[in-house]
């Protein structure tokens with residue numbers, strides 16, 4: 001089976017990853033402990049770079065997906081969650097097996113009927 005991941009899903013996973021990194025940076029900036037991290041990175045600058053990257057990626061989402069993404073991210077920590085053993089790892093409710101035949105379930109955008117999060121299916 002070839003692994004085909006929906007382009008919008010890839011984007012959202014990247015956005016989620018970068019947003020989490022930015023949040024970490026912000027908590028460091030918020031503590032005011034160091035202006036320059038131990039790696040010699042200016043935290044403000046790094047945060048701005050992440051913000052720009054996130055905005056760029058968000059521009060690649062179609063309107064419908066983006067509205068849904070924004071809605072979920074406003075009230076939940078994670079927008080895209082894995083499905084493991086048929087369980088949504090956002091709300092831990094069983095989700096219907098979404099696979100139809102040989103097709104990679106990640107080829108389509110799927111959402112949890114219970115919590116509304118986007119789902120991805122780790123392979124391997």
Ligand SMILES: [Zn+2]
Nearest residue numbers: 088091112115
């Ligand atoms: Zn769920």
